[in-house]
Structure formats: structure tokens, C-alpha cells
Amino acid sequence: MGVSDLADYPWDAVAPFAATARAHPGGIVDLSIGSPVDPTPxxxxxxxxxxxxxxxxxxxxxxxxxxxxxxxxxxxxxxxxxxxxxxxxxxxxxxxxxxxxxxxxxxxxxxxxxxxxxxxxxxxxxxxxxxxxxxxxxxxxxxxxxxxxxxxxxxxxxxxxxxxxxxxxxxxxxxxxxxxxxxxxxxxxxxxxxxxxxxxxxxxxxxxxxxxxxxxxxxxxxxxxxxxxxxxxxxxxxxxxxxxxxxxxxxxxxxxxxxxxxxxxxxxxxxxxDAHVAAQRELYRARRAVLKPALERAGFRIDHSEGGLYLWATAGEDAWETMRRLADLGILAGPGHFYGTHFPQHVRFSLTATDERIAAAADRLTVVQESRKLS
CATH class of the missing domain: 3.40.640.10 (Type I PLP-dependent aspartate aminotransferase-like (Major domain))
Structure with a gap:
């Protein structure tokens, strides 16, 4: 196998969901890729x-x-x-x-x-x-x-x-x-x-x-x-x-x-x-403390996620369906299909968004709290 035999870059498949999320009146909350948003120290x-x-x-x-x-x-x-x-x-x-x-x-x-x-x-x-x-x-x-x-x-x-x-x-x-x-x-x-x-x-x-x-x-x-x-x-x-x-x-x-x-x-x-590392860790800890309970109240189960930069979650349905429902809320995540064949019902939420965008995601997820599922 050579370079020409590699599959298409997987994130290209997320483009339609990103377009839907961007059209949300409050703008997109992009939790799909773990690219830092905070300043370099x-x-x-x-x-x-x-x-x-x-x-x-x-x-x-x-x-x-x-x-x-x-x-x-x-x-x-x-x-x-x-x-x-x-x-x-x-x-x-x-x-x-x-x-x-x-x-x-x-x-x-x-x-x-x-x-x-x-x-x-x-x-x-x-x-x-x-x-x-x-x-x-x-x-x-x-x-x-x-x-x-x-x-x-x-x-x-x-x-x-x-x-x-x-x-x-x-x-x-x-x-x-x-x-x-x-x-x-x-x-x-x-x-x-x-x-x-x-x-x-x-x-x-x-x-x-x-x-x-x-x-x-x-x-x-x-x-x-x-x-x-x-x-x-x-x-x-x-x-x-x-x-x-x-x-x-x-x-x-x-x-x-x-x-x-x-x-x-x-x-x-x-x-x-070490000081800047401790400060950055605190930013991610605070964002996680907002997003994790909001996802759980919205009916997601969080698996593992005891460390790292992401929340690994499932709503009990195919990840592409979850991606569609999230996009309607203006939220973009990463489908579990990108991370192997074993977790087709999981999505990955990154903590690399600003405090304001994480709070916006949590607010939008309150829309589905009573039903305990994305709807």
C-alpha cells in the first residue's frame, strides 16, 4: 500500500454537519477537533x-x-x-x-x-x-x-x-x-x-x-x-x-x-x-465541569474520559444520527466511526473551545433535558 491508496481524510465527511451547525442563530460550537483556542503562554x-x-x-x-x-x-x-x-x-x-x-x-x-x-x-x-x-x-x-x-x-x-x-x-x-x-x-x-x-x-x-x-x-x-x-x-x-x-x-x-x-x-x-501548565489545566477542568453534566442531563452516557482532552459519549444511537441532532443545536462533535469500527454509537466532544462556547453548548443541551435524549 502507498500514499495513493489511503482513504479520504475522514474529517471531510463532517463538512455537511458543520454547515448545519454554522447556520444556528447563536453560531457554531465546534467541539470536533482538539485544536487549542487559548493563547500561547x-x-x-x-x-x-x-x-x-x-x-x-x-x-x-x-x-x-x-x-x-x-x-x-x-x-x-x-x-x-x-x-x-x-x-x-x-x-x-x-x-x-x-x-x-x-x-x-x-x-x-x-x-x-x-x-x-x-x-x-x-x-x-x-x-x-x-x-x-x-x-x-x-x-x-x-x-x-x-x-x-x-x-x-x-x-x-x-x-x-x-x-x-x-x-x-x-x-x-x-x-x-x-x-x-x-x-x-x-x-x-x-x-x-x-x-x-x-x-x-x-x-x-x-x-x-x-x-x-x-x-x-x-x-x-x-x-x-x-x-x-x-x-x-x-x-x-x-x-x-x-x-x-x-x-x-x-x-x-x-x-x-x-x-x-x-x-x-x-x-x-x-x-x-510549570505555572502555565497548571493554569491551562484549570481552564480545561472548568470547561469539563460545565460540559460533562450538561451532556449527562441530555441523556448521554460518558464512558471512560477519566483523563485527556475529550468526553467520549453515546446517546445510544448511530453516531451519524447523533451528529445530525447535535448539528441542529449548532454543536459539532467527532463521530466514533473515525476512531475504529468498535464504537459506532459514540461521539467525541473536545474541551478545546472558549468558556463562552462551552457555556453555549451546555445551554443548548438543556433543550433535551426533559426527554433525556436528543430530539
């Missing part, structure tokens, strides 16, 4: 501006300051001490890495790439680009022989599911039995909400409670798009097994996959400042 923007004299080629491996900042961040924010600069690598956003990782790891036709059942579609795209077989399976016991790469995602997109230390240990053990690389997409790790995750950090696959100090075969992937509103900067990185990082670095040098120097400087500032 001043501490980050200032660092970017100060680094604009970027006349030389940037380093693919990242500047010494950036690599040190990533190492320090993992120790401070993720409980992963002892990393070295040879175990980290910046990437041009995380989507690029997700799509290209099977290629960079020399995954081949006949190999299996495992990803979650409710999954960001790029995991499957990356597998299909190299002719590998994508498999949606959450249970490690269902991961078959011939698996070369396993993607896990915690907190999950779209479902907000958080994997605890026990679940991560089980995933690591099974991946090692299979001789597979285990890549953990942890881009929403600063956004834990329910249960234990309201009080303690979401664990990383590199957490010593998971690895007992052995990072063989393991990668953690992180993006600053969510915690720091840097989606437009394409600022992300990975960490883990030094031998895998070295292989990826060599390939990325040949491909010219390097972050602009001003972005690297901005990342150093973002990684070193």
Missing part, C-alpha cells in the same frame, strides 16, 4: 521571538539545552529519573512520528502493528503505509506473534482511558515476549481528572514502577500542543530505549526531520515553566 512566545536569528541549520538531535530540558522534565513531571540526553529526541509534532514510526523501525508487510480499539486513526495509517497489518486490540493477551510494534495511548484519544501501573506493566511484559517495540502515546498526561488521576500524575510507560529501570524496547511520546497550546509550533519529543532512539535519529537525519531552532528555544521555555 508569554514565556514561550518570548523565547521564540528571542531566537529568530536562526541562520544556521538546526540539529536533528535537538540543541543541548533542549535535550537537557526534556530529561529534566521527565524527572520532574513524570517521575522518570536517570534518563540521559542520548535517550531523548525532539520530533516535528507527534502526528508525524506516529505516522512514520513503522517506516523508521523497518516494519514490513506481514508484520502486525497493534493499536487501541478506540484509536487516533494515524496509528493505522502508519501501519498501512508500510504494508503492515494494523490490529485493534486492548488486551495484551490478544496481541499475536508477528507483532513488531505496539501503540498504547494513555490518557486515550478519543476515549480518555488511563492505564495504571499494573496495566502498563502487563503491556510491557507482553510486548517483550513478542520482541515488539512498545510505543506509548502520552500527549495528554498532564490532564488527569477522575478517580486517582485527580490527585496523582498519570504514569508513563517509562515510570520505574513499570520498568524496574529497564527501558529496553520502550518509547514514550509526548507533545506540547495540549499542555502549552503549541499545536502550531509542532513541538514534541520522545524518550526511551537508547538503541532505538539512535536508530530513529540516524533515519531522521537522512530525512531532514529537524525542528526549527526558534521552536527548540520555545520548547526549552515551555518545559521549564
Amino acid at each position: 508569554d514565556v514561550v512566545a518570548d523565547a521564540l521571538r528571542e531566537a529568530t536569528d536562526a541562520h544556521a541549520y538546526p540539529q536533528t538531535v535537538g540543541s543541548p539545552l533542549l535535550r537537557e530540558a526534556i530529561v529534566e522534565w521527565y524527572a520532574r513531571r513524570r517521575g522518570v529519573a536517570g534518563l540521559t540526553v542520548d535517550q531523548v529526541l525532539p520530533t516535528v509534532g507527534s502526528k508525524e512520528l506516529v505516522a512514520l514510526l513503522p517506516l523508521l523501525l523497518d516494519v514490513r508487510p506481514g508484520d502486525v502493528v497493534v493499536h487501541p480499539r478506540a484509536a487516533y486513526p494515524t496509528y493505522e495509517v502508519g501501519a498501512r503505509l508500510v504494508g503492515a497489518t494494523p490490529l485493534a486490540a486492548d488486551d495484551p493477551d490478544a496481541w499475536p506473534e508477528g507483532t513488531r510494534l505496539v501503540w498504547i495511548n494513555s490518557p486515550g484519544n478519543p476515549d480518555g482511558r488511563v492505564l495504571d501501573v499494573t496495566a502498563l506493566r502487563r503491556a510491557v511484559a507482553r510486548a517483550r515476549e513478542l520482541g515488539a517495540v512498545l510505543a506509548s502515546d502520552e500527549c495528554y498526561a498532564e490532564l488527569g481528572w477522575d478517580g486517582a488521576w485527580a490527585a496523582e500524575p498519570v504514569p508513563s510507560v517509562l515510570d520505574p514502577r513499570v520498568t524496574e529501570g529497564d527501558l529496553e524496547g520502550l518509547l514514550s511520546v509526548y507533545s506540547l500542543s495540549k499542555q502549552s497550546n503549541l499545536a502550531g509550533y509542532r513541538a514534541a519529543f520522545l524518550a526511551g530505549d537508547a538503541s532505538i532512539v539512535a536508530r530513529l535519529l540516524t533515519a531522521r537525519k537522512h530525512l531532514g526531520l529537524m525542528l526549527p531552532s526558534p521552536v527548540q528555544a520555545a520548547m526549552v521555555a515551555a518545559l521549564g515553566d
Whole structure:
């Protein structure tokens, strides 16, 4: 399979629902895509501006300051001490890495790439680009022989599911039995909400409670798009097994996959400042506290969603019908059909809208409270 064989970009199918929502007298409330709406923090923007004299080629491996900042961040924010600069690598956003990782790891036709059942579609795209077989399976016991790469995602997109230390240990053990690389997409790790995750950090696959100090075969992937509103900067990185990082670095040098120097400087500032992360988390917490009960009163069931940037909800009908009914209210969500074949009755609501738009969505959902269903 090649690029020409890929399916149409799925979000194109949402255009008619978006048109209906835009026609609402109060305007559209777009909760479909998790693109930040809040400003980039001043501490980050200032660092970017100060680094604009970027006349030389940037380093693919990242500047010494950036690599040190990533190492320090993992120790401070993720409980992963002892990393070295040879175990980290910046990437041009995380989507690029997700799509290209099977290629960079020399995954081949006949190999299996495992990803979650409710999954960001790029995991499957990356597998299909190299002719590998994508498999949606959450249970490690269902991961078959011939698996070369396993993607896990915690907190999950779209479902907000958080994997605890026990679940991560089980995933690591099974991946090692299979001789597979285990890549953990942890881009929403600063956004834990329910249960234990309201009080303690979401664990990383590199957490010593998971690895007992052995990072063989393991990668953690992180993006600053969510915690720091840097989606437009394409600022992300990975960490883990030094031998895998070295292989990826060599390939990325040949491909010219390097972050602009001003972005690297901005990342150093973002990684070193926890105050803006706490402030952004509070914005999302407050928006979630408005939207979640409004959806529940309107007859939605919220599944998982204990972490991350989304509410994973069902009204007990096909997602396209829910999308139609929401669009009539001027609300746009993401249909579960985009996230695999297992959740055709779910829709994903993003928290990346302004306070005013979230409040507008909650007000419009009161229209259906008495009937306990969208109507």
C-alpha cells in the first residue's frame, strides 16, 4: 500500500454537519477537533521571538539545552529519573512520528502493528503505509506473534482511558515476549481528572514502577500542543530505549526531520515553566465541569474520559444520527466511526473551545433535558 491508496481524510465527511451547525442563530460550537483556542503562554512566545536569528541549520538531535530540558522534565513531571540526553529526541509534532514510526523501525508487510480499539486513526495509517497489518486490540493477551510494534495511548484519544501501573506493566511484559517495540502515546498526561488521576500524575510507560529501570524496547511520546497550546509550533519529543532512539535519529537525519531552532528555544521555555501548565489545566477542568453534566442531563452516557482532552459519549444511537441532532443545536462533535469500527454509537466532544462556547453548548443541551435524549 502507498500514499495513493489511503482513504479520504475522514474529517471531510463532517463538512455537511458543520454547515448545519454554522447556520444556528447563536453560531457554531465546534467541539470536533482538539485544536487549542487559548493563547500561547508569554514565556514561550518570548523565547521564540528571542531566537529568530536562526541562520544556521538546526540539529536533528535537538540543541543541548533542549535535550537537557526534556530529561529534566521527565524527572520532574513524570517521575522518570536517570534518563540521559542520548535517550531523548525532539520530533516535528507527534502526528508525524506516529505516522512514520513503522517506516523508521523497518516494519514490513506481514508484520502486525497493534493499536487501541478506540484509536487516533494515524496509528493505522502508519501501519498501512508500510504494508503492515494494523490490529485493534486492548488486551495484551490478544496481541499475536508477528507483532513488531505496539501503540498504547494513555490518557486515550478519543476515549480518555488511563492505564495504571499494573496495566502498563502487563503491556510491557507482553510486548517483550513478542520482541515488539512498545510505543506509548502520552500527549495528554498532564490532564488527569477522575478517580486517582485527580490527585496523582498519570504514569508513563517509562515510570520505574513499570520498568524496574529497564527501558529496553520502550518509547514514550509526548507533545506540547495540549499542555502549552503549541499545536502550531509542532513541538514534541520522545524518550526511551537508547538503541532505538539512535536508530530513529540516524533515519531522521537522512530525512531532514529537524525542528526549527526558534521552536527548540520555545520548547526549552515551555518545559521549564510549570505555572502555565497548571493554569491551562484549570481552564480545561472548568470547561469539563460545565460540559460533562450538561451532556449527562441530555441523556448521554460518558464512558471512560477519566483523563485527556475529550468526553467520549453515546446517546445510544448511530453516531451519524447523533451528529445530525447535535448539528441542529449548532454543536459539532467527532463521530466514533473515525476512531475504529468498535464504537459506532459514540461521539467525541473536545474541551478545546472558549468558556463562552462551552457555556453555549451546555445551554443548548438543556433543550433535551426533559426527554433525556436528543430530539
